[in-house]
Amino acid sequence: MNAPQIDLTRVDGVLARHPKGDRSALVDVLHDLQAELRYLPEAALKAAAKHLELADAAVFEVATFYTGFHLAPRGEHICTVCMGTACHVRGAPRLLESLERDLGIKSGGTTPDMLLTVEQVNCVGACALGPLVILDGEYQGNMTSAKLQKLVAPIRKAKTA
Ligand code: FES
Incomplete structure (x- = not known):
């Protein structure tokens, strides 16, 4: 199954609610992104890393550590x-x-x-x-x-x- 196209303005909208460079907000940001998109697509994780001034790998590590985060597309x-x-x-x-x-x-x-x-x-x-x-x-x-x-x-x- 192909991953659905992600509307990056929705990602930007979520990130705008969190201060730039606030690394401690990572889990909250991921929760909010998932609430918006129903899962955490790679593009959203990369955007979060950039916004929070973290390495992509650090964000991926947290996203894969918690079972509550979903990296594959989910249904409505x-x-x-x-x-x-x-x-x-x-x-x-x-x-x-x-x-x-x-x-x-x-x-x-x-x-x-x-x-x-x-x-x-x-x-x-x-x-x-x-x-x-x-x-x-x-x-x-x-x-x-x-x-x-x-x-x-x-x-x-x-x-x-
Ligand atoms: S076993 Fe506890 S809620 Fe299902």
Whole structure:
């Protein structure tokens, strides 16, 4: 899959919110860039390095160190299945399998139309809600494959409409 074109004015807009040369702001800058672009493309990392007066390698190192940063393009919507122990024993693997089958992608992947990314996480501390799916940051507890399909269907429908 080719990486989508990045609108560098959006990168500049994010960087403008942080003082030039403020190296201590690196993690905040990366968070803000990811919030804007949904992932951290190489061009954005290089722009951040220049803005903060850091070496490219230093910025890449931090971006690859934290699992919360994503260097590959992600979809407009993020569906995360919790695979922690409590969710696992309540059927999370079946949920993930049905989602992967439904969308035709594997966990960590994004649909070819860049609509949905499927990810997994190991416990977000809401075990009582398990099995848990997080769709675009919203916790959806006591999930079943049927409920998950219903949750995702309107997103897919909106895209094809
Ligand atoms: S195991 Fe899923 S929230 Fe804890």
